[in-house]
Amino acid sequence: MRDGETAPVQLRLCDASGCRAAGAGALAAALGAALEGGGGQGPRPRLKPVGCLRLCSHGPLLALDHGGASALYGGLTAEQVPTLLAIACNHPGGHDGDRDPRRRALEAHRLDSHHPFFALQHPLVLETCGLVDPTDLDDALAHGAYRQLQRLLATATPAQVRAEVRRSGLRGRGGAGYPTGLKWDTVALQPPAPRLVVANGDEGDPGAFMDRSVLEGDPHRLLEGLAIAAYAVGARHGYIYVRAEYPLAIERLLRAVVQAMERGLLGQADPATGFAFVPELRVGAGAYVCGEETALLASIAGGRGIPRQRPPFPAQAGLAGCPTLINNIETLAALPALLRMGGEAYAAIGPAACPGTKVFSVSGSVVRTGLVEVPMGISLRTVVQTMAGGVPGGIGADGGIKAVQTGGPSGGCLPAALLDTPIDYEGLRALGSSLGSGGLVVLDHSCAMPELARHFMAFCAGESCGKCIPCRAGTVQLADLLERLMQRRATAADLDLIEQLAAVVQRTSLCGLGQTAPNPLVSTLRHFRHEYSERLLPDEPWLS
Amino acid sequence: MAPETPFPQPPGRLIEVLHQRQQQHGHLSRTTLAMVAQELRLPPAHVYGVASFYHLFRLTPPTPHRCGICFGTACLLRGAAALAAAQAQRLGVRLDDPAGDGLWSLETVSCLGACGLAPVLVMDGVPRRAEAP
Ligand SMILES: Cc1cc2nc3c(=O)[nH]c(=O)nc-3n(C[C@H](O)[C@H](O)[C@H](O)COP(=O)(O)O)c2cc1C
Numbered sequence: 001m002r003d004g005e006t007a008p009v010q011l012r013l014c015d016a017s018g019c020r021a022a023g024a025g026a027l028a029a030a031l032g033a034a035l036e037g038g039g040g041q042g043p044r045p046r047l048k049p050v051g052c053l054r055l056c057s058h059g060p061l062l063a064l065d066h067g068g069a070s071a072l073y074g075g076l077t078a079e080q081v082p083t084l085l086a087i088a089c090n091h092p093g094g095h096d097g098d099r100d101p102r103r104r105a106l107e108a109h110r111l112d113s114h115h116p117f118f119a120l121q122h123p124l125v126l127e128t129c130g131l132v133d134p135t136d137l138d139d140a141l142a143h144g145a146y147r148q149l150q151r152l153l154a155t156a157t158p159a160q161v162r163a164e165v166r167r168s169g170l171r172g173r174g175g176a177g178y179p180t181g182l183k184w185d186t187v188a189l190q191p192p193a194p195r196l197v198v199a200n201g202d203e204g205d206p207g208a209f210m211d212r213s214v215l216e217g218d219p220h221r222l223l224e225g226l227a228i229a230a231y232a233v234g235a236r237h238g239y240i241y242v243r244a245e246y247p248l249a250i251e252r253l254l255r256a257v258v259q260a261m262e263r264g265l266l267g268q269a270d271p272a273t274g275f276a277f278v279p280e281l282r283v284g285a286g287a288y289v290c291g292e293e294t295a296l297l298a299s300i301a302g303g304r305g306i307p308r309q310r311p312p313f314p315a316q317a318g319l320a321g322c323p324t325l326i327n328n329i330e331t332l333a334a335l336p337a338l339l340r341m342g343g344e345a346y347a348a349i350g351p352a353a354c355p356g357t358k359v360f361s362v363s364g365s366v367v368r369t370g371l372v373e374v375p376m377g378i379s380l381r382t383v384v385q386t387m388a389g390g391v392p393g394g395i396g397a398d399g400g401i402k403a404v405q406t407g408g409p410s411g412g413c414l415p416a417a418l419l420d421t422p423i424d425y426e427g428l429r430a431l432g433s434s435l436g437s438g439g440l441v442v443l444d445h446s447c448a449m450p451e452l453a454r455h456f457m458a459f460c461a462g463e464s465c466g467k468c469i470p471c472r473a474g475t476v477q478l479a480d481l482l483e484r485l486m487q488r489r490a491t492a493a494d495l496d497l498i499e500q501l502a503a504v505v506q507r508t509s510l511c512g513l514g515q516t517a518p519n520p521l522v523s524t525l526r527h528f529r530h531e532y533s534e535r536l537l538p539d540e541p542w543l544s
Numbered sequence: 545m546a547p548e549t550p551f552p553q554p555p556g557r558l559i560e561v562l563h564q565r566q567q568q569h570g571h572l573s574r575t576t577l578a579m580v581a582q583e584l585r586l587p588p589a590h591v592y593g594v595a596s597f598y599h600l601f602r603l604t605p606p607t608p609h610r611c612g613i614c615f616g617t618a619c620l621l622r623g624a625a626a627l628a629a630a631q632a633q634r635l636g637v638r639l640d641d642p643a644g645d646g647l648w649s650l651e652t653v654s655c656l657g658a659c660g661l662a663p664v665l666v667m668d669g670v671p672r673r674a675e676a677p
Contacts, residue, residue, distance in 0.1 A: 017656075018658045021671045056660025072661025206654075207616055283559075441618055452617075
């Protein structure tokens with residue numbers, strides 16, 4: 001790939017669902033037709049569909065690899081295809097080129113790959129996302145897919161793999177940040193019985209699209225990670241649960257499973273160890289609570305996604321009573337790179353208590369929205385201001401940012417004054433928010449915090465499974481009270497009630513959904529209390 | 545029990561079967577649910593319970609055309625509510641009324657993970673970037 005002389009000229013077109021919604025399909029069709037039609041001299045560039053190229057706001061994105069260098073373009077339309085191909089077939093940046101108005105127009109679409117948005121990224125989970133064709137197993141193999149699985153099967157025992165993951169300090173990326181190696185040990189050390197592994201691809205947090213990007217852009221990486229996890233805990237069967245709202249991810253994953261099984265990379269007994277692993281895909285049907293691990297298992301078993309009390313934890317008794325390892329998609333997709341570099345080297349990235357890289361999806365009021373993978377411990381400001389560019393037209397030291405919403409409906413809002421906070425699990429929790437799965441939504445000053453809290457509370461009320469009363473009734477009551485506050489009909493006594501009820505719901509709900517449903521409310525009360533108080537009625541009831 | 549199944553009870557396929565039937569018929573009618581219950585030897589109440597639990601299973605026939613408005617956080621901040629109101633007026637239907645005007649209906653959908661392009665709307669299943677009204 002690095003060899004400039006022989007590297008093919010290729011056009012990598014982002015074919016993830018974000019860029020598709022921005023018009024990648026029409027661009028692909030125009031490029032395809034122009035390349036079919038031929039014309040021009042010299043070798044014809046190859047059109048390659050790839051996964052997420054990161055900068056969603058500027059989509060559809062297209063990378064031109066030419067002579068060992070790469071240029072990224074954003075927002076191209078079919079009309080610009082001939083000019084683009086002229087550049088691709090000849091040499092970029094010649095002197096005539098600069099005078100041609102069509103070339104100048106095209107250059108206006110060229111994105112600066114040295115911008116911090118790209119330069120500060122540290123891709124490990126996403127190291128081949130955007131480079132490989134997600135529909136082509138041979139291309140994935142050429143980029144190193146399944147190499148770690150095969151190396152470990154040949155050279156390491158399951159206990160050694162677990163030790164390496166423990167050494168890395170990797171913590172689950174699904175939100176809770178539980179140490180992955182510890183969870184694997186728990187599953188592996190249960191009494192003898194079949195074990196199962198489950199990849200959690202429910203990704204229900206609004207504002208999160210990390211797992212979707214992995215599945216759409218590099219499905220074989222997830223399969224390799226899942227197979228490694230299965231080997232490490234002694235499982236031969238696994239499920240990948242993907243939400244139904246991600247049809248393209250489902251299509252690509254299904255194809256990848258078939259390819260890997262047909263090629264014997266999965267499903268067939270390894271000659272040395274006898275290890276054979278069969279993954280199966282399960283599609284959700286639109287229920288946020290199914291991301292919770294015990295609800296997930298109930299859904300895989302074909303029932304309503306209703307959580308149950310833990311313990312026993314799924315690691316002890318999960319699907320059909322078998323010890324079941326549940327890991328998030330990103331956790332599993334981190335494994336191939338982690339095991340290649342070794343646990344120690346991985347642990348050296350980011351803070352000691354929370355090492356490695358994390359993928360974030362950045363959206364909301366920012367100039368550059370999209371996907372970033374950065375070392376843990378980086379400051380929020382670096383991500384949302386330096387990389388994403390702050391609020392469009394925003395002024396002041398904080399770039400017009402009012403707050404950053406992290407962790408979706410179970411997270412909270414951090415005010416601009418706390419933008420220098422390093423991102424890690426404990427740090428954000430101490431400030432009343434949470435890292436969650438990695439969605440960062442930037443809020444500008446037009447956003448009313450009580451309104452946002454009301455929105456999330458209504459979301460949780462709609463997604464509550466109804467099993468336990470604090471969550472079922474409490475979220476509805478809280479949403480009603482917040483609605484009353486928004487209509488300026490609530491009193492200080494109502495606000496007291498809101499706070500008390502929030503504490504009850506947090507402390508007494510059965511599962512994480514109810515326990516965290518009040519978080520957006522509580523965190524905005526903590527940091528933006530005046531926005532609540534200024535909407536209150538005066539206390540004297542006869543005035544209302 | 546299939547011999548290659550490594551655990552005691554193979555998980556049920558009910559949700560997959562419901563997905564298939566909905567794809568065939570557009571929705572899950574009472575008759576369809578009763579048939580599924582019979583085929584899988586499950587209590588009808590269980591089948592109805594599962595079908596009604598999940599948001600994406602429709603128990604009434606959908607309109608021929610549907611417009612979805614994403615109400616994820618990013619879309620909300622970038623004007624999803626105004627977009628929904630504008631679409632409701634343009635189509636002459638109420639938001640989240642599955643009957644719509646018989647031809648079109650307008651519904652809120654949960655986050656599609658296309659937050660980078662917010663606000664997003666879904667025309668007959670195809671998501672695309674909408675201009676904020
Ligand atoms: C309401 C709720 C929703 C959740 N949604 C997800 C999800 O979409 N994806 C996910 O990986 N974990 C989700 N979790 C966390 C899972 O229960 C579980 O902790 C996680 O999948 C474990 O994987 P990890 O250790 O790799 O993070 C959710 C938890 C709760 C309480």
